[in-house]
Each structure stands twice: as C-alpha cells, then as structure tokens.
Amino acid sequence: MSTEERDRQQRGVYAEEDIPAGELARMAEVARELADDVRALVQATVLTDVADDRIARARELIGQATEILGEEHHERSFGTRFNSDGTHRSWGNALTGIRNPIAPPLRFECFPDKVTVDVDLGGAYEGPAGLVHGGIIAAVFDQALGHATESAKVPGMTGTLSIRYRQGTRLGKIHVEAWVDRVEGVKAFAKGELSTDDGLCAEAEGVFIMPKWARGEIQEKVLGRVGD
Numbered sequence: 700m701s702t703e704e705r706d707r708q709q710r711g712v713y714a715e716e717d718i719p720a721g722e723l724a725r726m727a728e729v730a731r732e733l734a735d736d737v738r739a740l741v742q743a744t745v746l747t748d749v750a751d752d753r754i755a756r757a758r759e760l761i762g763q764a765t766e767i768l769g770e771e772h773h774e775r776s777f778g779t780r781f782n783s784d785g786t787h788r789s790w791g792n793a794l795t796g797i798r799n800p801i802a803p804p805l806r807f808e809c810f811p812d813k814v815t816v817d818v819d820l821g822g823a824y825e826g827p828a829g830l831v832h833g834g835i836i837a838a839v840f841d842q843a844l845g846h847a848t849e850s851a852k853v854p855g856m857t858g859t860l861s862i863r864y865r866q867g868t869r870l871g872k873i874h875v876e877a878w879v880d881r882v883e884g885v886k887a888f889a890k891g892e893l894s895t896d897d898g899l900c901a902e903a904e905g906v907f908i909m910p911k912w913a914r915g916e917i918q919e920k921v922l923g924r925v926g927d
C-alpha cells in the first residue's frame with residue numbers, strides 16, 4: 700500500500716458522528732458497564748481455581764455472550780469520533796477506552812502544568828511474580844505523556860519513549876504524573892513519574908510528534924475539542 704493510501708485510511712478513522720448529549724451519556728454508561736463486567740471476567744479468569752466442569756460451564760456462557768455481542772459490530776476499530784458539541788471520543792483506546800476491558804482504565808485529571816492518574820493494576824497486569832509487567836508500565840507512560848501533550852495543546856504520536864525502571868512496581872494502586880517539558884515545532888518533549896506506597900518506581904521521557912498526515916484539519920479538531 701502506498702504512503703498516500705495509508706495516510707488517507709488513517710485520516711478516515713477520525714470520523715464525524717454527531718449524537719445528542721443525552722443519548723451519548725446513555726451510550727457511554729452502557730459501554731462502561733459492559734467493559735467493567737468483562738474486566739471483572741478477565742480478572743476472574745486469571746485468578747480462578749474452580750474445577751474443570753465449572754470452567755466448561757463458564758466457557759459455554761462466555762461463548763453465548765460473544766455471539767450476542769458479535770451480532771452487530773464495527774468493522775475494524777472504533778477510531779475517534781467527533782461530536783458537534785465540542786467533544787470527541789476514542790472509546791476503543793487500549794488504556795483509556797470506556798468500551799475497552801483491556802484498558803485498566805486510566806482516568807486522567809488535568810491541571811495547568813501536568814496530568815495525573817491513579818489506578819489499581821490487579822493480577823491481570825502481572826509480569827514478574829507479584830509485580831506489574833514492564834510493558835504495561837510503558838503503555839501507561841505512553842498514554843500519560845501523550846495525554847499531557849494533548850492537555851497542553853501540543854498533541855502528537857509517540858516518536859520515542861524511554862523508561863527508567865527504578866524498582867519493581869507491586870500490583871495494586873499506582874500514581875502517575877506527566878507533563879510537557881518543552882516544545883520544538885511539531886515535537887513536544889514530555890516527562891513522567893510513576894509511584895506507589897513504596898515510592899518512585901519508574902520515570903519516563905518521550906517525544907510526541909504531530910504527524911504530517913494529521914497537520915491541518917485533524918490537528919485543529921483534536922486541539923479544539925475535549926472528550927474521552
């Protein structure tokens with residue numbers, strides 16, 4: 700596929716889909732509840748100790764649920780959708796998406812100088828025994844630093860992300876802070892820290908770049924709007 704065709708496809712996953720605020724709130728609630736249920740199922744799957752016949756029964760029920768959910772579905776991804784009320788939604792996002800049970804999910808608080816997030820990473824995010832997987836930590840940082848750039852109105856895609864793991868992060872509650880350190884043209888340099896009750900566990904820095912294909916119209920839309 701040519702670069703032009705790829706860029707065109709990529710722009711296409713940023714779509715206008717105008718939905719009245721009340722209806723949108725209802726849809727968000729339904730999506731959030733379903734994702735919460737499936738997230739609980741994932742956790743139960745990792746930790747269960749029931750006998751094989753109970754697992755067989757659970758699989759039957761899960762199969763039925765999968766079939767129901769598949770009756771109507773989006774083609775490949777949810778993408779990002781823009782509303783005329785000044786919001787946009789990326790509900791499939793792997794870290795924040797309210798439709799996505801893989802997402803921990805991260806819910807950021809935005810301040811003028813930084814973004815913060817508190818989240819509980821349970822057994823489904825394990826790497827070394829009892830500790831959070833390093834790749835999950837990297838993903839959390841990627842999103843947090845990216846969110847900081849978006850909040851500072853200099854959003855971009857991750858060009859480079861570097862992490863220093865200072866000590867193991869025990870499964871459980873984590874606190875992450877991220878901020879924009881400086882901006883050079885289309886590049887925003889962001890930093891972040893992850894801590895727990897044990898203190899500082901990891902630090903990150905990254906470069907976030909507004910890609911060529913998004914400069915202009917899509918950039919304006921992302922900059923002008925808020926959402927989840």
Ligand SMILES: CCCCCCCCCCCCCCCC(=O)SCCNC(=O)CCNC(=O)[C@H](O)C(C)(C)COP(=O)(O)OP(=O)(O)OC[C@H]1O[C@@H](n2cnc3c(N)ncnc32)[C@H](O)[C@@H]1OP(=O)(O)O
Binds near residue numbers: 845857909912
């Ligand atoms: C609207 C849509 C997008 C934004 C909306 C996001 C909003 C919402 C954010 C929510 C938070 C998301 C947080 C998760 C973020 C991911 O997960 S992003 C997914 C992982 N990253 C990727 O897939 C990126 C893949 N790479 C690319 O798309 C492109 O190579 C890049 C990195 C965007 C570069 O784009 P490009 O248009 O080729 O850039 P180009 O004009 O050649 O270079 C611009 C400058 O950047 C430098 N540069 C290029 N590549 C790199 C690199 N990898 N490292 C360091 N510097 C580099 C160049 O040297 C140049 O520097 P100067 O000469 O200006 O000094």
